[in-house]
Amino acid sequence: MDHSASRNAPAPTALPLSAVxxxxxxLDNDRMQANxxxxxxxxxxxxxxxxxxxxxxKCPQIALAANAGQAGPITVSTLKEAECFFTAGFKDILxxxxxxxxxxxxxxxxxxxxCDLKIILDNLSAAQAVAQASQRLGLDLPCLLEIDCDGHxxxxxxxxxxxxxxxxxxxxxxxxxxxxxxxxxxxYNCRSIAxxxxxxxxxxxxxxxxxxxxxxxxxxxPIVSVGSTPTARHARHLDGVTELxxxxxxxxxxxxxxxxxxxxxxxxxxxxxxxxxxxADKGWVLTDGGWMAMSRDRGTARQxxxxxxxxxxxxxxxxxxxxxxxxxxxxxxxxxxxxxAATPDLALAYPxxxxxxxxxxxxxxxxxxxxxxxxxxxxxxxxxxxxxxxxGW
Amino acid sequence: MDHSASRNAPAPTALPLSAVxxxxxxLDNDRMQANxxxxxxxxxxxxxxxxxxxxxxKCPQIALAANAGQAGPITVSTLKEAECFFTAGFKDILxxxxxxxxxxxxxxxxxxxxCDLKIILDNLSAAQAVAQASQRLGLDLPCLLEIDCDGHxxxxxxxxxxxxxxxxxxxxxxxxxxxxxxxxxxxYNCRSIAxxxxxxxxxxxxxxxxxxxxxxxxxxxPIVSVGSTPTARHARHLDGVTELxxxxxxxxxxxxxxxxxxxxxxxxxxxxxxxxxxxADKGWVLTDGGWMAMSRDRGTARQxxxxxxxxxxxxxxxxxxxxxxxxxxxxxxxxxxxxxAATPDLALAYPxxxxxxxxxxxxxxxxxxxxxxxxxxxxxxxxxxxxxxxxGW
Numbered sequence: 001m002d003h004s005a006s007r008n009a010p011a012p013t014a015l016p017l018s019a020v021x022x023x024x025x026x027l028d029n030d031r032m033q034a035n036x037x038x039x040x041x042x043x044x045x046x047x048x049x050x051x052x053x054x055x056x057x058k059c060p061q062i063a064l065a066a067n068a069g070q071a072g073p074i075t076v077s078t079l080k081e082a083e084c085f086f087t088a089g090f091k092d093i094l095x096x097x098x099x100x101x102x103x104x105x106x107x108x109x110x111x112x113x114x115c116d117l118k119i120i121l122d123n124l125s126a127a128q129a130v131a132q133a134s135q136r137l138g139l140d141l142p143c144l145l146e147i148d149c150d151g152h153x154x155x156x157x158x159x160x161x162x163x164x165x166x167x168x169x170x171x172x173x174x175x176x177x178x179x180x181x182x183x184x185x186x187x188y189n190c191r192s193i194a195x196x197x198x199x200x201x202x203x204x205x206x207x208x209x210x211x212x213x214x215x216x217x218x219x220x221x222p223i224v225s226v227g228s229t230p231t232a233r234h235a236r237h238l239d240g241v242t243e244l245x246x247x248x249x250x251x252x253x254x255x256x257x258x259x260x261x262x263x264x265x266x267x268x269x270x271x272x273x274x275x276x277x278x279x280a281d282k283g284w285v286l287t288d289g290g291w292m293a294m295s296r297d298r299g300t301a302r303q304x305x306x307x308x309x310x311x312x313x314x315x316x317x318x319x320x321x322x323x324x325x326x327x328x329x330x331x332x333x334x335x336x337x338x339x340x341a342a343t344p345d346l347a348l349a350y351p352x353x354x355x356x357x358x359x360x361x362x363x364x365x366x367x368x369x370x371x372x373x374x375x376x377x378x379x380x381x382x383x384x385x386x387x388x389x390x391x392g393w
Numbered sequence: 394m395d396h397s398a399s400r401n402a403p404a405p406t407a408l409p410l411s412a413v414x415x416x417x418x419x420l421d422n423d424r425m426q427a428n429x430x431x432x433x434x435x436x437x438x439x440x441x442x443x444x445x446x447x448x449x450x451k452c453p454q455i456a457l458a459a460n461a462g463q464a465g466p467i468t469v470s471t472l473k474e475a476e477c478f479f480t481a482g483f484k485d486i487l488x489x490x491x492x493x494x495x496x497x498x499x500x501x502x503x504x505x506x507x508c509d510l511k512i513i514l515d516n517l518s519a520a521q522a523v524a525q526a527s528q529r530l531g532l533d534l535p536c537l538l539e540i541d542c543d544g545h546x547x548x549x550x551x552x553x554x555x556x557x558x559x560x561x562x563x564x565x566x567x568x569x570x571x572x573x574x575x576x577x578x579x580x581y582n583c584r585s586i587a588x589x590x591x592x593x594x595x596x597x598x599x600x601x602x603x604x605x606x607x608x609x610x611x612x613x614x615p616i617v618s619v620g621s622t623p624t625a626r627h628a629r630h631l632d633g634v635t636e637l638x639x640x641x642x643x644x645x646x647x648x649x650x651x652x653x654x655x656x657x658x659x660x661x662x663x664x665x666x667x668x669x670x671x672x673a674d675k676g677w678v679l680t681d682g683g684w685m686a687m688s689r690d691r692g693t694a695r696q697x698x699x700x701x702x703x704x705x706x707x708x709x710x711x712x713x714x715x716x717x718x719x720x721x722x723x724x725x726x727x728x729x730x731x732x733x734a735a736t737p738d739l740a741l742a743y744p745x746x747x748x749x750x751x752x753x754x755x756x757x758x759x760x761x762x763x764x765x766x767x768x769x770x771x772x773x774x775x776x777x778x779x780x781x782x783x784x785g786w
Binding site: 022055078100123125129291330371 | 411412414415416417470471490492493494495496514518519522541544668675684688691724725727740744745746755764786
């Protein structure tokens with residue numbers, strides 16, 4: 001079944017889930033709205049601007065919902081996201097992946113078209129490329145300097161000897177040093193609320209310290225940008241920070257629940273699957289939702305509670321105790337019970353043709369396997385709306 | 394950069410890879426053609442029809458190449474593939490995932506439109522649903538019975554007590570029992586050529602035995618279908634088998650190389666990435682190809698040689714000794730050297746803005762992250778053609 005005719009608009013008649021072609025991506029709108037309200041309230045209380053990351057959902061309808069209906073500030077992970085969200089009306093866009101020199105012409109085109117696109121970098125080579133492009137094009141290409149707060153990925157140390165030379169090189173070429181940015185990716189490895197609070201403070205301090213160093217050398221450094229969903233949820237204060245980036249909170253997922261960044265009943269995303277058969281002797285239920293529908297993400301494998309490829313719920317979104325998606329082929333899912341669980345007659349409990357919902361490990365990875373969201377109410381069994389999502393670069 | 398304008402047609406001027414927006418999926422056409430020829434020759438020598446699986450590539454141009462330019466028999470893993478390849482001219486299509494009752498109307502629509510679509514099932518419930526749909530619609534819905542040859546996934550045992558009751562139920566309802574099918578998924582866990590040859594024989598025998606049982610009861614069972622790329626490459630004979638299914642051989646990948654199903658220089662797929670920066674103290678090169686471009690597949694993690702997220706090659710496709718993609722964020726790849734390798738100055742060897750190619754663990758998973766193939770010659774550094782691929786259900 002092709003749902004594309006009804007994209008972008010509420011379904012004319014609410015489609016029952018039983019008539020949906022599976023596998024399909026379901027979005028619980030009530031849970032999503034609650035997650036959005038929670039993070040907006042947190043940003044307000046912390047005294048910072050919320051700049052939601054759109055990389056998780058890649059859907060303009062959701063970006064609008066996350067900004068209370070306004071085309072407010074957003075964070076993107078690709079220039080395709082920048083293009084698509086600019087087309088959808090968003091102007092204040094931060095591209096939060098270190099700039100590659102061969103992407104500068106595309107950045108310049110977007111800025112000339114009226115997009116207030118800001119880029120980031122963490123090394124002298126990239127700064128030289130930006131300075132040269134800016135002078136060649138006669139166009140400011142405002143940059144934030146990326147700071148490493150936790151050894152997780154990229155970024156300059158907060159007191160890096162290269163920080164000032166890079167900022168000075170940009171300024172000398174007429175490029176705005178718009179601020180500093182960091183991302184506490186290591187927060188995904190925290191295992192307690194206290195550890196998340198400490199990580200949030202480490203993230204805040206690294207970014208604020210780098211800003212102070214730049215300001216002492218005469219750089220205004222207006223933006224001080226931090227964020228990851230776990231630290232955003234647990235930061236005790238964000239003094240000195242101007243904006244908060246987070247994205248996965250909009251949906252949440254099992255990895256976030258395992259970290260302590262959400263409860264599992266806050267997770268808004270699931271994949272609807274249909275039972276194809278059983279292997280009774282192995283205790284397997286086979287479904288039409290394999291790794292192509294869930295992604296290969298096994299993010300809970302390193303957590304205390306490994307959920308396999310996902311947690312199994314009934315059509316109403318309530319978890320089926322101890323039933324997991326334990327294995328996956330491309331278009332086959334294997335569901336089985338946790339060791340020690342009481343074993344019902346699986347073929348009787350989950351007959352061929354019946355439907356289940358699988359809550360994913362990692363919302364960003366699972367959503368990326370789909371081209372649309374079938375939007376439902378909490379506990380609802382009808383599709384209320386269909387929202388498209390894009391992918392690629 | 395959007396390459397969509399040149400989709401479906403040779404690029405008017407060969408685009409240098411240096412002008413390609415990264416990350417991007419590259420397809421070495423010479424290697425692909427050699428892989429295709431190898432498997433066509435094997436099928437010919439084994440005396441079976443080759444029914445290539447299109448789930449790996451999802452691209453009509455490639456399906457045509459795999460069938461020597463003809464819209465020959467194919468295997469699909471989704472009804473969307475059946476729809477798209479039927480639209481592209483393919484008629485003899487086997488949908489090799491157990492049928493869900495709610496997909497039968499779509500199967501019927503395709504058959505009425507002239508598609509010789511065959512479905513598979515492995516249980517009485519599904520057979521009853523097919524029988525009922527066939528009688529309700531007044532239409533034959535030819536079925537193959539799925540046989541389990543290795544305990545890997547779904548299927549009836551070759552001597553299953555349900556085999557004849559299911560075949561008889563279908564026949565009584567006027568549904569054609571078109572044959573038997575099996576897939577040796579466990580071949581992916583073989584670790585020697587001898588083990589692959591033994592697995593190929595186990596796969597062959599299971600399917601031929603089931604066919605014999607059906608024939609003894611008066612079912613013609615014209616199709617006896619086996620296949621997985623590793624067993625297809627190493628089967629010593631396929632006596633009694635009528636057709637061979639395989640798909641990943643068209644591209645091959647690191648998992649196949651680890652099994653012994655190919656050499657690493659036969660792998661036709663890679664992802665072009667650009668260097669964004671370095672973390673010198675950690676020995677990291679950071680690129681713009683993260684797990685979104687490679688997929689989360691870590692299929693070599695359980696093999697003797699773990700290649701991380703992929704093997705790093707230069708622009709010419711030659712491997713860089715000991716350099717691996719060791720970690721991935723959504724849009725960041727981390728490259729580093731195997732422990733013990735001599736450490737060059739990474740920033741000098743792989744400067745910001747330079748390009749590399751990453752050979753993937755699993756071709757099906759990596760290709761699925763992209764919407765097109767940039768087709769190159771072996772060792773070539775220009776895009777010769779752009780072929781679209783589809784995704785979804």
